[in-house]
Ligand SMILES: CC(=O)[C@@H](O)[C@H](O)COP(=O)(O)O
């Protein structure tokens with residue numbers, strides 16, 4: 560079954576909005592795991608708008624499932640943070656400063672040499688590496704040459720087009736997933752996955768190992784409660800006969 564990694568960025572957004580420690584990010588991470596989350600994902604950004612660099616050190620002490628740190632390795636502070644905490648996985652995302660959120664994957668062809676060197680640093684430290692890519696087979700094939708362990712398919716396009724036609728929305732992702740399988744890459748996915756579109760995605764994408772979900776899950780938890788929401792997402796994944 561595809562694993563669910565809960566991205567807790569938006570818990571940190573709420574915490575930071577009042578300057579205190581409510582909600583307590585560390586306690587929420589512990590509870591997410593207790594409620595069934597199979598991983599915790601954070602995406603510390605240079606402006607620390609939500610996850611702070613110090614949060615990562617505290618989370619490393621308590622995460623017992625899989626810790627996935629996402630971010631832009633073009634920032635030395637991010638590299639140092641990951642190497643100091645050695646999470647189970649690092650996901651490299653080509654954000655530029657000031658982006659409201661992540662909105663594109665790596666060009667793994669033009670960035671081949673840079674990614675190959677960067678990935679080697681993290682793998683030398685014993686950290687599994689995933690790189691964020693658009694659902695383009697050539698980008699997946701390019702990723703395979705960099706030595707990465709996995710790719711994470713950027714799923715905003717799927718989520719945006721899903722309501723208009725799920726078959727068309729998922730088509731590029733199936734092709735990209737097949738390219739990952741042919742290249743021997745592990746496959747993750749994330750961004751804007753939610754309770755409406757998750758099951759169809761997971762049951763049609765071959766070899767999907769992990770989804771990381773945050774924004775919609777935390778928003779849903781406002782209505783359904785965090786424990787119930789995590790289990791609703793897990794049910795969407797367990798109901799799928801993963802392709
Ligand atoms: C890489 C990606 O799509 C998400 O993991 C990202 O972490 C979302 O970041 P925000 O929570 O800052 O929108």
Ligand SMILES: NCC(=O)COP(=O)(O)O
Pocket residue numbers: 566600629711748749750751752771772773774775776
């Ligand atoms: N890598 C995707 C992620 O961690 C969460 O993305 P979102 O669900 O907040 O859009």
